[in-house]
Amino acid sequence: xxAEARARFSRRKEARPQELTTAAxxxxxxxxxxxxxxxxxxxxxxxxxxxxxxxxDSKEALFTAVIREGIVPALEQGxxxxxCHGDDPERxxxxxxxxxxxxxxxxxxxxxxxxxxxxxxxxxxxxxxxxDEVMGRGRELVRRALRLGIERGTFRSxxxxxxxxxxxxxxxxxxxxxxxxxxxxxxxxxxxxxxxxYLDLVFHGLLVAGAKEPR
Amino acid sequence: xxAEARARFSRRKEARPQELTTAAxxxxxxxxxxxxxxxxxxxxxxxxxxxxxxxxDSKEALFTAVIREGIVPALEQGxxxxxCHGDDPERxxxxxxxxxxxxxxxxxxxxxxxxxxxxxxxxxxxxxxxxDEVMGRGRELVRRALRLGIERGTFRSxxxxxxxxxxxxxxxxxxxxxxxxxxxxxxxxxxxxxxxxYLDLVFHGLLVAGAKEPR
Amino acid sequence: xxAEARARFSRRKEARPQELTTAAxxxxxxxxxxxxxxxxxxxxxxxxxxxxxxxxDSKEALFTAVIREGIVPALEQGxxxxxCHGDDPERxxxxxxxxxxxxxxxxxxxxxxxxxxxxxxxxxxxxxxxxDEVMGRGRELVRRALRLGIERGTFRSxxxxxxxxxxxxxxxxxxxxxxxxxxxxxxxxxxxxxxxxYLDLVFHGLLVAGAKEPR
Amino acid sequence: xxAEARARFSRRKEARPQELTTAAxxxxxxxxxxxxxxxxxxxxxxxxxxxxxxxxDSKEALFTAVIREGIVPALEQGxxxxxCHGDDPERxxxxxxxxxxxxxxxxxxxxxxxxxxxxxxxxxxxxxxxxDEVMGRGRELVRRALRLGIERGTFRSxxxxxxxxxxxxxxxxxxxxxxxxxxxxxxxxxxxxxxxxYLDLVFHGLLVAGAKEPR
DNA sequence: TATGAATGAGCCTTCATTCAT
DNA sequence: GATGAATGAAGGCTCATTCAT
Numbered sequence: 001x002x003a004e005a006r007a008r009f010s011r012r013k014e015a016r017p018q019e020l021t022t023a024a025x026x027x028x029x030x031x032x033x034x035x036x037x038x039x040x041x042x043x044x045x046x047x048x049x050x051x052x053x054x055x056x057d058s059k060e061a062l063f064t065a066v067i068r069e070g071i072v073p074a075l076e077q078g079x080x081x082x083x084c085h086g087d088d089p090e091r092x093x094x095x096x097x098x099x100x101x102x103x104x105x106x107x108x109x110x111x112x113x114x115x116x117x118x119x120x121x122x123x124x125x126x127x128x129x130x131x132d133e134v135m136g137r138g139r140e141l142v143r144r145a146l147r148l149g150i151e152r153g154t155f156r157s158x159x160x161x162x163x164x165x166x167x168x169x170x171x172x173x174x175x176x177x178x179x180x181x182x183x184x185x186x187x188x189x190x191x192x193x194x195x196x197x198y199l200d201l202v203f204h205g206l207l208v209a210g211a212k213e214p215r
Numbered sequence: 216x217x218a219e220a221r222a223r224f225s226r227r228k229e230a231r232p233q234e235l236t237t238a239a240x241x242x243x244x245x246x247x248x249x250x251x252x253x254x255x256x257x258x259x260x261x262x263x264x265x266x267x268x269x270x271x272d273s274k275e276a277l278f279t280a281v282i283r284e285g286i287v288p289a290l291e292q293g294x295x296x297x298x299c300h301g302d303d304p305e306r307x308x309x310x311x312x313x314x315x316x317x318x319x320x321x322x323x324x325x326x327x328x329x330x331x332x333x334x335x336x337x338x339x340x341x342x343x344x345x346x347d348e349v350m351g352r353g354r355e356l357v358r359r360a361l362r363l364g365i366e367r368g369t370f371r372s373x374x375x376x377x378x379x380x381x382x383x384x385x386x387x388x389x390x391x392x393x394x395x396x397x398x399x400x401x402x403x404x405x406x407x408x409x410x411x412x413y414l415d416l417v418f419h420g421l422l423v424a425g426a427k428e429p430r
Numbered sequence: 431x432x433a434e435a436r437a438r439f440s441r442r443k444e445a446r447p448q449e450l451t452t453a454a455x456x457x458x459x460x461x462x463x464x465x466x467x468x469x470x471x472x473x474x475x476x477x478x479x480x481x482x483x484x485x486x487d488s489k490e491a492l493f494t495a496v497i498r499e500g501i502v503p504a505l506e507q508g509x510x511x512x513x514c515h516g517d518d519p520e521r522x523x524x525x526x527x528x529x530x531x532x533x534x535x536x537x538x539x540x541x542x543x544x545x546x547x548x549x550x551x552x553x554x555x556x557x558x559x560x561x562d563e564v565m566g567r568g569r570e571l572v573r574r575a576l577r578l579g580i581e582r583g584t585f586r587s588x589x590x591x592x593x594x595x596x597x598x599x600x601x602x603x604x605x606x607x608x609x610x611x612x613x614x615x616x617x618x619x620x621x622x623x624x625x626x627x628y629l630d631l632v633f634h635g636l637l638v639a640g641a642k643e644p645r
Numbered sequence: 646x647x648a649e650a651r652a653r654f655s656r657r658k659e660a661r662p663q664e665l666t667t668a669a670x671x672x673x674x675x676x677x678x679x680x681x682x683x684x685x686x687x688x689x690x691x692x693x694x695x696x697x698x699x700x701x702d703s704k705e706a707l708f709t710a711v712i713r714e715g716i717v718p719a720l721e722q723g724x725x726x727x728x729c730h731g732d733d734p735e736r737x738x739x740x741x742x743x744x745x746x747x748x749x750x751x752x753x754x755x756x757x758x759x760x761x762x763x764x765x766x767x768x769x770x771x772x773x774x775x776x777d778e779v780m781g782r783g784r785e786l787v788r789r790a791l792r793l794g795i796e797r798g799t800f801r802s803x804x805x806x807x808x809x810x811x812x813x814x815x816x817x818x819x820x821x822x823x824x825x826x827x828x829x830x831x832x833x834x835x836x837x838x839x840x841x842x843y844l845d846l847v848f849h850g851l852l853v854a855g856a857k858e859p860r
Numbered sequence: 861t862a863t864g865a866a867t868g869a870g871c872c873t874t875c876a877t878t879c880a881t
Numbered sequence: 882g883a884t885g886a887a888t889g890a891a892g893g894c895t896c897a898t899t900c901a902t
Contacts, residue, residue, distance in 0.1 A: 013886075030336050034249035038872065048888050050874080059872070118333040120395040121245055131399035156419065162404075162412040169388035170381045180335040184346035189377070197377040204371065205420030253897065263863050265899085274897065443865075460766050464679035467892065478867050480895080489893065548763040550825040551675055561829035586849065592834070592842040599818035600811045610765040614776035619807070627807040634801065635850030683876065693884050695878085704876065 017055045019045045021066045022108065029111030029179050033063055033119050063119070067126050071112050071134050074103050082141055089149030090207070094199060096141055100171055101195060110175035117176075139164045146206075155206045170198045232270045234260045236281045237323070244326030244394050248278055248334050278334070279341050286327055286349050289318050297356055304364030305422070309414060311356055315386055316410060325390035332391075354379045361421075370421045385413050447485045449475045451496045452538070459541030459609050463493055463549050493549070497556050501542050501564050504533050512571055519579030520637070524629060526571055527601060531625060535605035544606040569594045576636075585636045600628045662700050664690045666711045667753070674756030674824050678708055678764050708764070712771050716757055716779050719748050727786055734794030735852070739844060741786055745816055746840060755820035762821075784809045791851075800851045815843045 023045035027036045038059060042049045056062040082096050104110060120127035142164045149155030174194055182188065238259035242251045253274060257264045271277040297311050319325060335342035357379045364370035389409055397403065453475035457466045468489060472479045486492040511533075512526050534540060550557035572594045579585030604624055612618065668690035672681045683704060687694045701707040727741050749755060765772035787809045794800030819839055827833065 016886095032247050032249055032333055032337070034247055035337060037870090049872090050888055051886080053873070054886065114332060117329060117391055117395040118247055120399070122247070122250060124398065127396060128399050131396050135396070158416065159408070159412045162409050163416060165388065165404075165409065166385045166413045166416055170384040173380065173384035173387065176332055180332040181342060181346050181350075183339065184335070184343050189380075193374070194377050194380065197374045198381045201373065201378060201381055201420040202416070203420075205416040205418075209424065252895090264897090265863055265865095266861080268898070269861070446865095462677050462679055462763055462767070464677055465767060468894085469892080479893090480867055481865080483894065484865070544762065547759065547821055547825040548677055550829070552677070552680060554828065557826060558829050561826050565826070588846065589838070589842050592839050593846060595818065595834075595839065596815045596843045596846055600814040603810065603814035603817065606762055610762040611772060611776050611780075613769065614765070614773050619810075623804070624807050624810065627804045628811045631803065631808060631811055631850040632846070633850075635846040635848075639854065682874090694876090695884055695886095696882080698877070699882065 016047075016051075017065070018069075020047070020052060020055055020062070021069060024062050025066045025070055025108065025111065025115070028063065028066060029115050033059075033115070033122065038062075060123070063123060064126050067112065067116060067130055071104070071109055071130075074107075074109055075134060075137055078103050079137065079141065082145075089145055089152055089154045090203065093142070093145040093149065093206075094203070096145055097167065097171060097199065097202075098195065100138070100168075101174070101191075105171055105175035106191065111179045113172045114176040114179050139168070142167060149206070153208065156208050158206065167202060170194075174198075231260075231262070231266075232280070233284070235262070235267060235270060235277070236284055239277050240281045240285055240323065240326065240330070243278065243281060244330050248274075248330070248337065253277075275338070278338065282327065282331060282341050282345055286319070286324055286345075289322075289324055290349060290352055293318050294352065294356065297360075304360055304367055304369045305418065308357070308360040308364065308421075309418070311360055312382065312386060312414065312417075313410065315353065315383075316389070316406075320386055320390035321406065326394045328387045329391040329394050354383070357382060364421070368423065371423050373421065382417060385409075446477075446481070447495070448499075450477070450482060450485055450492070451499060454492050455496045455500055455538065455541065455545075458493065458496060459545050463489075463545070463552065468492075490553070493553065494556050497542065497546060497560055501534070501539055501560075504537075504539055505564060505567055508533050509567065509571065512575075519575055519582055519584045520633065523572070523575040523579065523636075524633070526575055527597065527629065527632075528625065530568070530598075530601055531604070531621075535601055536621065540605035541609045543602045544609050547606075569598070572597060579636070583638065586638050588636065597632060600624075604628075661690075661692070661696075662710070663714070665692070665697060665700060665707070666714055669707050670711045670715055670753065670756065670760070673708065673711060674760050678704075678760070678767065683707075705768070708768060709771050712757065712761060712775055716749070716754055716775075719752075719754055720779060720782055723748050724782065724786065727790075734790055734797055734799045735848065738787070738790040738794065738851075739848070741790055742812065742816060742844065742847075743840065745783070745813075746819070746836075750816055750820035751836065756824045758817045759821040759824050784813070787812060794851070798853065801853050803851065812847060815839075 020041065024036070024041045027041055027044060030036075038052055039049050041062070042052050052062070056065060078096075078099060081099060082092065104112075116127065116130050120130075143160050146155060146158070146160040146163060150157055150160065174191060177189070235256065239251070239256045242256055242259065245251075253267055254264055256277070257267050267277070271280060293311075293314060296314060297307065319327075331342065331345050335345075358375050361370060361373070361375040361378060365372055365375065389406060392404070450471065454466070454471045457471055457474060460466075468482055469479050471492070472482050482492070486495060508526075508529060511529060512522065534542075546557065546560050550560075573590050576585060576588070576590040576593060580587055580590065604621060607619070665686065669681070669686045672686055672689065675681075683697055684694050686707070687697050697707070701710060723741075723744060726744060727737065749757075761772065761775050765775075788805050791800060791803070791805040791808060795802055795805065819836060822834070
């Protein structure tokens with residue numbers, strides 16, 4: 001085997017796990033874990049059923065990989081983005097929330113919250129990991145922005161611990177929507193308009209009365 | 216068998232379907248539809264597996280009944296409650312939102328949104344029914360309160376169609392939480408405190424700037 | 431369900447495990463454990479594949495039951511038979527050896543030694559049970575007869591512990607033969623003649639020189 | 646590549662088949678044919694799984710080779726050894742029986758009888774070959790010694806055809822033991838002591854009454 | 861009406877076999 | 882010749898569904 005061929009081959013081999021988790025994610029989100037057949041996962045990834053087992057020990061191991069390896073990169077990317085905007089709490093918070101949507105909610109990863117909520121009780125260990133490492137880190141970003149705004153007197157003095165959940169809920173809801181009731185709507189909801197209405201409400205609710213209008 | 220015994224027996228017989236849907240709901244919510252075994256549903260309802268088929272044609276028919284017969288009564292009860300409070304939009308909206316929590320979110324029915332979201336794509340017809348008849352009617356209640364407040368000049372002029380979703384999301388999130396990540400929390404979130412922070416944010420966001428502080 | 435029907439039904443149900451272990455034994459002996467399909471076991475027992483799992487948790491549990499429940503009754507029967515012949519060592523030993531053949535070797539149980547030898551390393555726990563509870567008890571019978579003969583001066587003073595194995599080997603060999611090379615023989619070996627030659631050799635080897643000819 | 650290296654490499658290449666059959670034999674004996682994975686055979690031989698198929702067409706072909714090529718050389722060696730001792734039947738027979746143990750029973754080949762008995766019905770053609778070419782030739786050696794002894798008046802007039810089987814059984818039993826119940830024994834049986842007890846019994850059983858004590 | 865033994869289609873998983881490198 | 886990734890047929894096991902009682 002010459003070097004080039006090995007390289008191509010090897011590139012293929014290294015890409016396999018992600019090809020498989022991507023295929024698995026889309027089907028798990030669409031149908032749920034138990035209702036998804038590994039045959040279909042393999043077919044969507046363009047390989048045979050047996051190939052799956054070269055990379056994952058079991059269906060459950062595949063699920064774990066889908067969650068663990070799916071979202072951590074996006075999370076790290078997000079954390080990197082929001083480490084510098086230290087001076088304007090409103091802008092910082094707005095960018096974090098919109099950034100979540102653009103980096104996760106609007107992408108293929110947007111189904112992970114739905115999937116993880118549906119399966120949390122069936123996979124307590126994965127749920128614990130997701131709760132601590134994924135949700136925990138995401139919430140910390142939001143909370144720091146809230147605290148900064150409160151300290152600066154830009155935001156009202158809210159309970160940041162609880163408000164984080166309230167703030168995230170409509171975003172998660174919107175992401176989940178695409179994989180649940182979207183097809184029931186006669187005319188599709190425009191995510192952009194939903195986000196505008198959401199941010200408008202949120203910042204009117206957060207900014208202190210005398211502050212200038214939210215942008 | 217005397218008349219009283221017959222009556223009790225008959226009451227029992229008529230109660231069977233609901234005993235079964237109740238058992239099924241709790242398991243469907245906990246594990247998901249596909250991962251729930253009819254054996255377990257029957258056992259939880261205290262009957263044998265075969266008995267299930269005297270009342271429901273199939274597992275899917277059971278699911279349909281769980282959704283259709285589970286939530287419509289609560290919905291009707293809710294609609295009846297909120298038909299009269301016509302004069303104070305803020306109080307009306309607050310009571311609708313809190314009422315949803317108390318009548319649905321905090322009860323055994325609180326898992327239905329989670330269940331229905333998870334299975335919407337597997338049961339498009341049930342999802343359509345739920346979207347139109349359950350969510351549609353619930354959203355209509357909220358929207359009417361919003362419109363009233365806007366017309367009266369109590370609320371800012373928001374896009375009521377979109378804001379309804381934003382308003383409901385944190386409530387649904389809280390209800391779903393109990394069946395997903397609640398067990399991951401080191402110290403449990405207090406629903407009452409969450410609701411207070413939520414309503415505080417929402418009404419600060421909705422009331423016009425000059426209006427008196429939300430209660 | 432009336433009493434008679436229930437009885438017949440119930441008789442059926444109680445007989446099932448043994449019907450299944452009997453079918454399994456014959457196939458395990460014929461093909462080996464790993465090469466035997468549960469489909470075939472079920473078919474031979476006249477039931478469907480799923481029925482097997484009403485009575486045995488797994489293929490391995492079926493194997494365990496085949497061994498444990500197959501041979502212990504025969505063993506107990508054997509022990510009961512040979513508890514009384516205390517006065518004539520030669521006759522006692524002869525009857526024990528022939529009795530083993532008639533009660534086990536020549537019956538459907540005759541394949542168990544072959545099966546157990548083939549699978550001992552795959553099922554160490556079952557092997558331990560078989561070694562201790564089955565072989566151990568069988569060898570003890572033979573050894574007691576040997577000792578009695580030695581004490582009485584009928585048998586030469588041999589190492590009874592080791593000779594037990596030597597004595598049993600040709601019997602086990604004959605039983606195993608039926609499930610291995612029997613079909614390779616152009617003309618079938620006559621078990622009766624084999625046993626006669628075996629006993630003739632054994633008693634000529636055991637009896638003290640001066641003793642009268644073995645019968 | 647210099648001549649020496651080529652030679653070593655080539656020696657290696659020619660040794661491959663035997664390295665593979667040796668690895669396969671040990672695993673087949675330990676676990677049985679069906680329960681042995683070719684992955685493990687290849688790993689034990691230090692090659693990759695694909696390499697196996699350069700030398701054997703299928704798993705069954707490997708089994709055939711294990712039996713055919715494994716034991717025939719030992720058999721030929723044995724036949725060569727015992728062609729000359731024509732004058733002393735007792736010594737001849739004793740050396741044949743002990744020779745079988747040392748050449749086959751005590752070596753890696755000792756598991757073949759166990760393996761072949763277990764798989765005879767699954768591989769009728771190999772069984773036929775083994776029965777005719779291996780067992781047949783071995784038995785013939787023993788039978789000739791028996792006949793010689795009977796003709797000379799050293800041995801009693803036994804049915805040599807049947808007694809051959811009786812004589813071989815304890816040896817095969819001892820060889821099989823190592824691969825079955827050996828690990829169940831609290832204290833291991835000493836093969837040498839077993840063989841002594843066995844030969845003592847056998848020759849006391851065979852020699853005519855008046856003959857001098859067996860050695 | 862109620863039961864629970866029986867069924868068999870279907871899925872996860874394994875592993876002998878192939879083949880591109 | 883040697884490798885090991887890929888294949889897919891086959892088998893253990895589950896569970897929704899049926900039906901005799």
